[in-house]
Amino acid sequence: MAGNCVAEAVSAVVIDDHPAIRAGVAAWFAAADPPITVLATGATVKEALLAPGDAAQVVVLDLQLSAERTECYGELRRLADSGRGVVVYTMREDEGIALNCLELGALTFLTKAEGEQHLVAATHAAARHRPYVPPALAGAMAANSRRNRPHLSLREEEVLVKWFQSESKDLVADQLGIAVSTVNTYLDRVRLKYAAVGRQAPTKVALVMRAIQDGLIAVDEF
Known part of the structure; x- marks a missing residue:
């Protein structure tokens, strides 16, 4: 209700x-x-x-x-x-x-x-x-294949995908057994890596689009 x-x-x-x-x-x-x-x-x-x-x-x-x-x-x-x-x-x-x-x-x-x-x-x-x-x-x-894809660690990718699929960073932290501050640290690293290759992603939605471009997540996984 x-x-x-x-x-x-x-x-x-x-x-x-x-x-x-x-x-x-x-x-x-x-x-x-x-x-x-x-x-x-x-x-x-x-x-x-x-x-x-x-x-x-x-x-x-x-x-x-x-x-x-x-x-x-x-x-x-x-x-x-x-x-x-x-x-x-x-x-x-x-x-x-x-x-x-x-x-x-x-x-x-x-x-x-x-x-x-x-x-x-x-x-x-x-x-x-x-x-x-x-x-x-x-x-x-x-359809867009980019050569300037940043190199993300497996843990960075895991945190990133969990965040896309969750309502909050608190839920990500609970699911992965880590602190919210650690979730923020991983996400900050991901953003820095994208910025370093000239593909800034300051918002969550922009980061979603970058991840779809790079094959990290599919639309039907949301």
């Missing part, structure tokens, strides 16, 4: 400069099971986050809001830093842009071609601050 209450409480704002997209997403969310409450919509971040929109758990964000059609990375960073779960929902289908968004703090990157089912699922996941990997992104990650 408690789990249903949490799910039913999911709220979002929708930021897109196309009214038809805003209306369509709002309709999808209203029809979802459980429904997602749209507290505000707008063509700019400032408009969409005016009260009562500033109470929303999730922000569905189009990357290109300006007349110049440039990516609004600064807005994305500001939203993520404020503690909101950001779902980037865009026409762009570029892996580099996707990873950049995840590194800036987005929880999910979806193309608009992926539609209702994945956007609803991604929004529910973002409300719980969990990653969601839609098919297009998963395929891009799996």
Whole structure:
């Protein structure tokens, strides 16, 4: 019962400069099971986050809001830093842009071609601050073979995968019989190794994507 209450409480704002997209997403969310409450919509971040929109758990964000059609990375960073779960929902289908968004703090990157089912699922996941990997992104990650894969120890890989599959670092520590501080140490080492090869992964979701790219974990293992 408690789990249903949490799910039913999911709220979002929708930021897109196309009214038809805003209306369509709002309709999808209203029809979802459980429904997602749209507290505000707008063509700019400032408009969409005016009260009562500033109470929303999730922000569905189009990357290109300006007349110049440039990516609004600064807005994305500001939203993520404020503690909101950001779902980037865009026409762009570029892996580099996707990873950049995840590194800036987005929880999910979806193309608009992926539609209702994945956007609803991604929004529910973002409300719980969990990653969601839609098919297009998963395929891009799996297909990408990189030569600059960092060398991780078996223990670092084990801790990393357990963390992806757990709700908290406390659970990882309990499962592996180690201290939470030790879990943090292993994860810090992994991030440093990725940074050393030029593939920064400051957020959990960015690290998930790096791990999928490198074959450390498959999407169906979440």
